[in-house]
Amino acid sequence: TQLLEQSPQFLSIQEGENLTVYCNSSSVFSSLQWYRQEPGEGPVLLVTVVTGGEVKKLKRLTFQFGDARKDSSLHITAAQPGDTGLYLCAGSNNAGNMLTFGGGTRLMVKP
Amino acid sequence: GAGVSQSPSNKVTEKGKDVELRCDPISGHTALYWYRQSLGQGLEFLIYFQGNSAPDKSGLPSDRFSAERTGGSVSTLTIQRTQQEDSAVYLCASSPSRQVNTEAFFGQGTRLTVV
Numbered sequence: 768t769q770l771l772e773q774s775p776q777f778l779s780i781q782e783g784e785n786l787t788v789y790c791n792s793s794s795v796f797s798s799l800q801w802y803r804q805e806p807g808e809g810p811v812l813l814v815t816v817v818t819g820g821e822v823k824k825l826k827r828l829t830f831q832f833g834d835a836r837k838d839s840s841l842h843i844t845a846a847q848p849g850d851t852g853l854y855l856c857a858g859s860n861n862a863g864n865m866l867t868f869g870g871g872t873r874l875m876v877k878p
Numbered sequence: 879g880a881g882v883s884q885s886p887s888n889k890v891t892e893k894g895k896d897v898e899l900r901c902d903p904i905s906g907h908t909a910l911y912w913y914r915q916s917l918g919q920g921l922e923f924l925i926y927f928q929g930n931s932a933p934d935k936s937g938l939p940s941d942r943f944s945a946e947r948t949g950g951s952v953s954t955l956t957i958q959r960t961q962q963e964d965s966a967v968y969l970c971a972s973s974p975s976r977q978v979n980t981e982a983f984f985g986q987g988t989r990l991t992v993v
């Protein structure tokens with residue numbers, strides 16, 4: 768079983784602060800995805816990273832895939848209250864068969 | 879419909895009763911997942927269907943849980959003799975292919991409360 772550990776589990780910050788969320792595993796993943804979930808909704812895909820060392824930017828969000836494809840990070844610059852939610856990373860194995868989710872990071876951005 | 883549809887959206891049941899949760903995936907999606915999410919927690923994998931292959935049932939927590947997928951489309955998750963610890967949101971997701979970076983599309987979930 769491939770496990771993904773996310774840290775921190777909970778994060779409460781003030782609007783305008785920067786933050787980084789980590790997703791780590793001892794296993795190699797062929798790709799890694801980040802999802803965001805709002806209350807009462809299912810998770811929605813933010814980004815997919817495929818290549819080791821890859822960096823993708825989505826407005827104030829920067830995603831990085833580790834060189835060894837075992838870990839990833841999500842950095843948010845100048846967080847906004849609208850960024851509040853549960854952030855989940857999910858890894859896919861070489862056969863692309865199954866998504867394994869991390870435990871999530873619950874982010875609260877206070878105005 | 880355009881997205882993954884789950885029903886019912888909410889279910890309250892008495893301890894010991896059986897429940898069935900339904901998932902209608904996006905048409906043409908070959909992969910279907912069931913996850914369980916307890917309050918404030920991440921996603922716990924339950925079962926995975928991919929096309930006509932045997933499902934991966936490794937996440938089912940006990941033999942009270944079972945799932946089937948008829949005709950490669952609609953899936954039903956059945957929980958027998960429900961217990962209070964079964965209370966959670968049950969999420970279904972589908973994805974279009976076996977490709978490495980395929981996105982999973984989620985339904986809004988079924989909130990199950992066992993009283």
